Amino acid sequence: MDDLTEETLVFQRIADFHEWFAERRAASACSVTRARLDQLDGWHIQQGTGTIQHHSGKFFAVDGLEISTDHASVSSWTQPIIIQPESGILGILVKRFHGVPHFLMQAKVEPGNIGLLQLSPTVQATRSNYTRVHKGKAVPYLEYFQAPRRGRILSDVLQSEQGSWFLHKRNRNMIIEITDDVEVLEDFCWLTAAQLGELLRWDHVVNMDSRTVLAGWPLAETHWGRDAAIDRDQLSELLSWFTEAKSRYQLTRQRIPLTNVKNWIISPERIVHENDAYFAIVGVDVKGAGREVAGWSQPMIEPRHPGVVAFVTRHDGDEPRVLVHAHTQAGTHDVVEMAPTVQCAPGNYEDTPPDRRPSFLDYVLSAGRERVLFDALHSEEGGRFYQAENRYLVVEAGPDLPEETGPDFAWMTLSQLAELARYGNYVNVEARNLLACLLFT
Amino acid sequence: MDDLTEETLVFQRIADFHEWFAERRAASACSVTRARLDQLDGWHIQQGTGTIQHHSGKFFAVDGLEISTDHASVSSWTQPIIIQPESGILGILVKRFHGVPHFLMQAKVEPGNIGLLQLSPTVQATRSNYTRVHKGKAVPYLEYFQAPRRGRILSDVLQSEQGSWFLHKRNRNMIIEITDDVEVLEDFCWLTAAQLGELLRWDHVVNMDSRTVLAGWPLAETHWGRDAAIDRDQLSELLSWFTEAKSRYQLTRQRIPLTNVKNWIISPERIVHENDAYFAIVGVDVKGAGREVAGWSQPMIEPRHPGVVAFVTRHDGDEPRVLVHAHTQAGTHDVVEMAPTVQCAPGNYEDTPPDRRPSFLDYVLSAGRERVLFDALHSEEGGRFYQAENRYLVVEAGPDLPEETGPDFAWMTLSQLAELARYGNYVNVEARNLLACLLFT
Numbered sequence: 001m002d003d004l005t006e007e008t009l010v011f012q013r014i015a016d017f018h019e020w021f022a023e024r025r026a027a028s029a030c031s032v033t034r035a036r037l038d039q040l041d042g043w044h045i046q047q048g049t050g051t052i053q054h055h056s057g058k059f060f061a062v063d064g065l066e067i068s069t070d071h072a073s074v075s076s077w078t079q080p081i082i083i084q085p086e087s088g089i090l091g092i093l094v095k096r097f098h099g100v101p102h103f104l105m106q107a108k109v110e111p112g113n114i115g116l117l118q119l120s121p122t123v124q125a126t127r128s129n130y131t132r133v134h135k136g137k138a139v140p141y142l143e144y145f146q147a148p149r150r151g152r153i154l155s156d157v158l159q160s161e162q163g164s165w166f167l168h169k170r171n172r173n174m175i176i177e178i179t180d181d182v183e184v185l186e187d188f189c190w191l192t193a194a195q196l197g198e199l200l201r202w203d204h205v206v207n208m209d210s211r212t213v214l215a216g217w218p219l220a221e222t223h224w225g226r227d228a229a230i231d232r233d234q235l236s237e238l239l240s241w242f243t244e245a246k247s248r249y250q251l252t253r254q255r256i257p258l259t260n261v262k263n264w265i266i267s268p269e270r271i272v273h274e275n276d277a278y279f280a281i282v283g284v285d286v287k288g289a290g291r292e293v294a295g296w297s298q299p300m301i302e303p304r305h306p307g308v309v310a311f312v313t314r315h316d317g318d319e320p321r322v323l324v325h326a327h328t329q330a331g332t333h334d335v336v337e338m339a340p341t342v343q344c345a346p347g348n349y350e351d352t353p354p355d356r357r358p359s360f361l362d363y364v365l366s367a368g369r370e371r372v373l374f375d376a377l378h379s380e381e382g383g384r385f386y387q388a389e390n391r392y393l394v395v396e397a398g399p400d401l402p403e404e405t406g407p408d409f410a411w412m413t414l415s416q417l418a419e420l421a422r423y424g425n426y427v428n429v430e431a432r433n434l435l436a437c438l439l440f441t
Numbered sequence: 442m443d444d445l446t447e448e449t450l451v452f453q454r455i456a457d458f459h460e461w462f463a464e465r466r467a468a469s470a471c472s473v474t475r476a477r478l479d480q481l482d483g484w485h486i487q488q489g490t491g492t493i494q495h496h497s498g499k500f501f502a503v504d505g506l507e508i509s510t511d512h513a514s515v516s517s518w519t520q521p522i523i524i525q526p527e528s529g530i531l532g533i534l535v536k537r538f539h540g541v542p543h544f545l546m547q548a549k550v551e552p553g554n555i556g557l558l559q560l561s562p563t564v565q566a567t568r569s570n571y572t573r574v575h576k577g578k579a580v581p582y583l584e585y586f587q588a589p590r591r592g593r594i595l596s597d598v599l600q601s602e603q604g605s606w607f608l609h610k611r612n613r614n615m616i617i618e619i620t621d622d623v624e625v626l627e628d629f630c631w632l633t634a635a636q637l638g639e640l641l642r643w644d645h646v647v648n649m650d651s652r653t654v655l656a657g658w659p660l661a662e663t664h665w666g667r668d669a670a671i672d673r674d675q676l677s678e679l680l681s682w683f684t685e686a687k688s689r690y691q692l693t694r695q696r697i698p699l700t701n702v703k704n705w706i707i708s709p710e711r712i713v714h715e716n717d718a719y720f721a722i723v724g725v726d727v728k729g730a731g732r733e734v735a736g737w738s739q740p741m742i743e744p745r746h747p748g749v750v751a752f753v754t755r756h757d758g759d760e761p762r763v764l765v766h767a768h769t770q771a772g773t774h775d776v777v778e779m780a781p782t783v784q785c786a787p788g789n790y791e792d793t794p795p796d797r798r799p800s801f802l803d804y805v806l807s808a809g810r811e812r813v814l815f816d817a818l819h820s821e822e823g824g825r826f827y828q829a830e831n832r833y834l835v836v837e838a839g840p841d842l843p844e845e846t847g848p849d850f851a852w853m854t855l856s857q858l859a860e861l862a863r864y865g866n867y868v869n870v871e872a873r874n875l876l877a878c879l880l881f882t
Contacts, residue, residue: 087688154677156684157684233593236594236597237594239864243597243598244588
């Protein structure tokens with residue numbers, strides 16, 4: 001093996017990455033323009049029900065959902081939601097050069113990304129993509145993530161995605177370490193963990209799919225050092241806290257015709273909430289190179305406000321601990337998942353009296369700069385969400401944090417959170433994204 | 442604390458237990474008689490759909506299900522199934538006397554149990570039971586399993602039950618260790634792990650709910666000794682094997698009116714399969730003492746044939762390994778769960794050509810006696826299943842076992858299986874039952 005050849009697109013300095021990334025951006029001419037929902041090429045609005053779906057019946061659909069729960073600020077509501085029963089593959093290839101793990105990342109345009117081009121996993125493909133429903137190009141590197149596989153499996157788990165916007169969607173998150181020679185295709189590059197950590201501190205560079213996959217990177221490989229042995233009794237307490245929350249609350253959902261959602265204004269152009277809150281369903285036309293197909297149209301979710309996703313942490317033991325929230329959302333698979341301390345769009349709570357605002361929201365937003373350990377803006381999934389921006393925050397708890405946080409919250413170590421994230425539908429996508437930021441920075 | 446008082450109903454010899462149990466049996470006069478489905482007190486058959494449900498709308502219902510899958514011997518079928526969306530509590534209290542853990546077990550009559558009286562967990566209650574829908578007696582010891590709890594949590598997880606007969610049913614499985622003084626009520630007794638192990642080798646003594654809860658007993662507390670540290674890489678391989686199976690296969694279900702099930706003969710008396718195979722839906726009238734209410738009627742599932750539930754094991758390393766099967770059943774929550782090597786009713790395969798019989802069925806049934814490490818008959822859940830009997834087997838692999846077992850099977854250590862059983866919907870109820878037998882004997 002010729003290391004010099006093989007290590008093509010390993011960057012000595014992060015500035016070299018930025019130069020390469022700027023080149024890729026220039027090469028990936030792409031335009032995204034808004035379009036009316038009733039004029040999206042390949043899509044139709046079903047007579048009667050209003051369901052927005054693809055002619056192939058594949059990809060995804062936008063439909064209505066009725067939610068009843070005793071674990072939200074209102075006990076029932078209806079909303080549009082994305083129905084995407086297929087699960088895709090999000091996979092990152094890892095290879096050690098001179099002992100240092102490198103991650104094969106892809107510069108990829110997605111219509112909803114802020115800045116359009118961001119770093120994706122090696123493979124980011126829905127089943128429709130990789131079974132080539134749209135007759136596009138083959139997905140490169142897919143063979144590393146499909147049976148029969150070679151390589152060392154570091155992570156492989158079906159994980160949930162945004163519960164406010166997806167019903168039961170999940171993707172297979174994989175990290176595979178190989179020793180094979182790999183051809184580095186155009187748009188791909190190798191990055192070290194340290195480089196990824198630096199880029200996670202930049203706004204809108206590392207995409208959501210990369211972040212959720214990176215949450216599976218073993219803690220022992222990070223600067224946090226060896227995995228602390230997981231204490232059985234402590235883990236039993238946490239699992240019991242989670243089981244208790246699942247048992248304490250109820251969540252029932254029923255799909256309804258999209259035309260039956262209440263408090264939403266449906267027009268041939270778009271769907272908006274009557275208070276101009278939450279999100280809208282909009283259409284986009286995409287023209288651009290570097291994708292499986294030359295151009296396409298699709299509906300997307302456009303959030304009305306940017307969000308805040310924050311962990312409150314404590315460094316009073318051997319290992320930092322994070323305050324995890326047992327959280328229920330419209331699309332949550334099984335009543336609750338483990339969410340960050342705070343996860344909401346503050347813009348939706350502007351007129352809410354202080355005692356009814358989300359717990360710890362004001363606490364994290366008002367934290368002094370010296371207590372903010374991590375602060376970056378990231379885009380959510382650019383294939384479904386249009387310019388969905390979250391502020392990812394890690395805030396060290398001060399002495400003013402109440403000792404008693406209530407039954408919906410639990411403190412856990414990074415090791416414990418990382419261990420739970422190895423199982424599906426325990427740790428939600430926002431918490432996994434923050435976990436990735438903590439593991440790599 | 443007066444140990445002598447407190448240790449009431451700790452048995453010095455297992456013979457003392459049998460004597461006590463015989464007394465409890467004599468005291469629990471109970472009769473179970475068959476009844477027509479259309480004449481079950483408190484139940485009605487819904488006009489049009491044929492759904493059998495309780496007047497309260499609680500407890501459970503019998504309805505129809507249509508199943509499509511590429512992971513069964515036929516690609517689609519319809520069948521009656523029990524719909525029980527509520528989850529109940531199955532909880533065992535543990536207390537150490539002179540350092541030895543004792544389990545508080547209950548002699549409890551259930552209409553479907555072979556022998557009627559068997560050993561149940563300390564608490565075995567559906568939500569309808571403990572919220573007292575039927576206005577019966579309060580459930581004793583319930584307070585130990587409901588928040589706010591005291592005691593050390595050894596296990597607390599929502600677990601699936603029989604996937605062939607239940608759609609999505611699950612119960613909360615709990616083991617709580619306490620140091621409090623506990624009053625031992627009539628029908629309750631303390632048993633050591635060794636005594637439970639001995640009773641698990643008897644036929645039809647330890648009921649299914651006890652067995653599934655006991656599967657959560659920490660391996661480190663058993664004669665298998667300290668938990669082997671769980672190797673991260675090996676666990677990653679197993680989790681990946683499971684994720685791969687979930688991704689490889691499809692399973693879709695749709696509830697249909699019970700009157701629309703094909704190949705089943707529905708009459709006012711009972712529901713049977715046209716080939717007299719699988720199971721029947723029958724009714725029973727129960728009269729007896731020692732329950733929350735004096736008498737009741739209910740529909741039950743009566744299997745046509747006894748079943749076989751078997752692990753093939755290997756003792757070629759530090760720890761025994763079991764051969765686990767990624768198995769799909771009608772009611773499986775998420776495509777596959779980890780099942781025993783063999784799980785079926787051989788009577789349903791009498792006319793099946795050898796190459797289409799369930800894998801390893803003939804292997805375990807023909808094993809020489811020297812290779813049979815465990816062999817006992819147990820009843821399945823006596824509250825829903827009428828005289829459902831499984832032969833629980835553990836068979837040591839001989840040199841004749843094929844090395845290549847195919848992608849649906851994986852070898853794992855007892856530690857690994859026990860670790861996975863701490864998470865919900867990984868290890869199915871039959872595998873957990875066998876795990877309990879392995880942990881305690």
